[in-house]
Amino acid sequence: MNxxxxxxxxxxxxxxFLMTRSAKKKQAAAAQMRNEMQPGTGVRTIGGMYATVKELHDDTVLLEIAPGVHAVYAKNAIGAVLDDAEYNRIVHGDDDDALDLDGAVVPDDASSLTGTDADEDTSDESKIDLDKKAGPDDSASDKKSEGKADGEADEK
Known part of the structure; x- marks a missing residue:
């Protein structure tokens, strides 16, 4: 062969070889992260749920997902171990650098998007009439079918 x-x-x-080596390094780092968990640590599961570690076992971890609500998860389901500041910022909203909107109010309807309020313009000219209006062709056909009962077809 050439x-x-x-x-x-x-x-x-x-x-x-390089991809396999990289994947093994990531798995080892994730395993070490899971081994560093302790009761009271804030975590995020691979499903995106935030919880506090209550108990650690060989392959499982008991998480408190809400005050007084506990669930057993596989250790492999822990996606990230969070430091206290990050956990409190995400779960409790404790953030000194929070976005300050200076009292901005979000409207509960779309009136601010159109630039007019619904109560401002109540004249008849601005309303759209959705009733069918008889045109020149419709008046003759309406007179023909006036005497017929529902379901009877026009004969042509």
């Missing part, structure tokens, strides 16, 4: 034809194969093997 050494040039082996080059793509060698590159592929090298890339797979």
């Amino acid at each position: 050494p040039v034809s082996l080059l793509p194969f060698i590159v592929l093997i090298g890339a797979m």
Whole structure:
């Protein structure tokens, strides 16, 4: 075989080796993070739920997801161990750098989006009439079918 034809194969093997090595490093880091958990630590599960660690077991962890509400999770379901400041900022809203909106009020209707209030313009001119109006062609056909009962068709 020509050494040039082996080059793509060698590159592929090298890339797979690097990807496998990187994945193993990530798994080891995640396992170490889970091993550093202690009761009272704030965590985020892989499903995005925030909770506090109550008890640790070999493969499971007891989480308090709300005051007095406990659930057992697999340790592998813990996505991140959070430091106290981050956990309190996310769960309790304790944030000194919180966004200050200076008393901005969000309206509960769409009137502010259109620039007019619903109560401002009550004239008949601004209202749209949704009733069907008889046109020149409709008046003759309405007179023909006036005497017929519902369900009877016009004969043509």
